[in-house]
Amino acid sequence: MKSMPHNQCRRCGRLHDEAWNMVDPDGCWAVTTAQCECGHVWTIIHTAAVNMPLVRNWIVRGCDPAQGPVAVVRSVPWQQFRLEGVTPTLVSAAS
16 A cells, blocks of 8 residues: 555545544553545544554544543653544534
């Protein structure tokens, strides 16, 4: 798969400056969500690798609880993980 910027739609290739963001108050994770005019949506999770499954599962479960998951690691370098077709707002609305 071709590497693309995180603000670029993988369906049509448009770039997006506007996105919805949510940051953990303890500084353990951040989530950025974008929606393209073509209808494609995606979410980027920014966190330490050990926190990644926790944040991903929280999004897939419909962002419950609303304040976010309790992640444990914040002081190591963060990684990014892109979820295609999933946004916290869409998951919450469908629940």
